[in-house]
Amino acid sequence: MIVNEYKAGREFVGRLDYGSDLFLSLLSLVREKDIETGVVEVIGACKKSVVAIYDQDKKVYHNVALEGPLEILSCTGNISKIDGKPALHLHIVLSNHEGSAFGGHVVEGTEVFAGEFYIRELLGPTLERKRDEVTGLNLWG
Amino acid sequence: MIVNEYKAGREFVGRLDYGSDLFLSLLSLVREKDIETGVVEVIGACKKSVVAIYDQDKKVYHNVALEGPLEILSCTGNISKIDGKPALHLHIVLSNHEGSAFGGHVVEGTEVFAGEFYIRELLGPTLERKRDEVTGLNLWG
Amino acid sequence: MIVNEYKAGREFVGRLDYGSDLFLSLLSLVREKDIETGVVEVIGACKKSVVAIYDQDKKVYHNVALEGPLEILSCTGNISKIDGKPALHLHIVLSNHEGSAFGGHVVEGTEVFAGEFYIRELLGPTLERKRDEVTGLNLWG
Numbered sequence: 001m002i003v004n005e006y007k008a009g010r011e012f013v014g015r016l017d018y019g020s021d022l023f024l025s026l027l028s029l030v031r032e033k034d035i036e037t038g039v040v041e042v043i044g045a046c047k048k049s050v051v052a053i054y055d056q057d058k059k060v061y062h063n064v065a066l067e068g069p070l071e072i073l074s075c076t077g078n079i080s081k082i083d084g085k086p087a088l089h090l091h092i093v094l095s096n097h098e099g100s101a102f103g104g105h106v107v108e109g110t111e112v113f114a115g116e117f118y119i120r121e122l123l124g125p126t127l128e129r130k131r132d133e134v135t136g137l138n139l140w141g
Numbered sequence: 142m143i144v145n146e147y148k149a150g151r152e153f154v155g156r157l158d159y160g161s162d163l164f165l166s167l168l169s170l171v172r173e174k175d176i177e178t179g180v181v182e183v184i185g186a187c188k189k190s191v192v193a194i195y196d197q198d199k200k201v202y203h204n205v206a207l208e209g210p211l212e213i214l215s216c217t218g219n220i221s222k223i224d225g226k227p228a229l230h231l232h233i234v235l236s237n238h239e240g241s242a243f244g245g246h247v248v249e250g251t252e253v254f255a256g257e258f259y260i261r262e263l264l265g266p267t268l269e270r271k272r273d274e275v276t277g278l279n280l281w282g
Numbered sequence: 283m284i285v286n287e288y289k290a291g292r293e294f295v296g297r298l299d300y301g302s303d304l305f306l307s308l309l310s311l312v313r314e315k316d317i318e319t320g321v322v323e324v325i326g327a328c329k330k331s332v333v334a335i336y337d338q339d340k341k342v343y344h345n346v347a348l349e350g351p352l353e354i355l356s357c358t359g360n361i362s363k364i365d366g367k368p369a370l371h372l373h374i375v376l377s378n379h380e381g382s383a384f385g386g387h388v389v390e391g392t393e394v395f396a397g398e399f400y401i402r403e404l405l406g407p408t409l410e411r412k413r414d415e416v417t418g419l420n421l422w423g
Binding site for chain 2: 008010011012013014015016017018020025029033041043045047068069071072073074076093095096097098099100101113114116118
């Protein structure tokens, strides 16, 4: 197990733009603010979404397109580094018009209808993602 | 994009009363403690729930009644202000007796069986909700 | 309602081992670090999972076995004490290969494929779980 200890950094609350891409907007913000490590939360709604699900045997993600409108019930994850740049790892839970829930790994393709985020920066050891041979994922090594 | 920076405020952990209304209890607490900005998390179980789903075309919420018992798998959101008073924006994920997940925007109607909350106050710029013409929602402007 | 106020404690970010048990690994970490009160978040993926759903009438949990692979969309909860030792209360949301979401109360039986956690310690009043007669659950009393 890897266990790092951190001190409190900056904290941000804000609103994503209508029509923006959830993942790209947050990634852009994280890089602009130069947040190396942190945690993220988002709630809101989107017009449509694409989530990725990992095939643990084949070691590839496949995308699932979810037609909207959808509520963003939960979207949580973390900020660390990959190739020396801030990277975002987010998982999302969405619901359709009947309330049924779906979700996966957040990739490009979630079009924001309304989005409210909370970002908490953590100061301490750098967490750098590298390809892990066992899982095929980019994990902290 | 709106991006505000905050400093750490008070932090609360506690238990909601059996039979109380999830949304009204938390809103009442937030107003009593005069928390202007913050984030909220809840887990627990409820006897029944009503969640709201936004119709992005018609710009109205419709309610979905979920018969219980239900586990509260996740309930996250934020505190900001509306008409000068603390307001709560929460989204919830619930599961039925088979583990299937459902959810939406939290409104009055979720009857607590057991509920454990975490509230983190943030000190900084006031976030005030106002009607947004594009979406029809009360958003930070 | 029980409402306690806390001060910020230590914060940890880390990675769970491949093949480890989600609940037992985190519980072991929490006890090793002697975290009395706090909040926890995890995202990742698992090979399979067992979640518990509470039967509010019969006052017993029943387990639902979820065959993997599954994404861990959200896993949030808290740390308090039971019988004088740190205890973990976590709820999880998972998705299958189609993105459909399921979840429940986390017990032993969720086999980690990849897991990234955030733990935030809170310093203040001890929260001790004791059997609550009304619900049959171990709640803060």
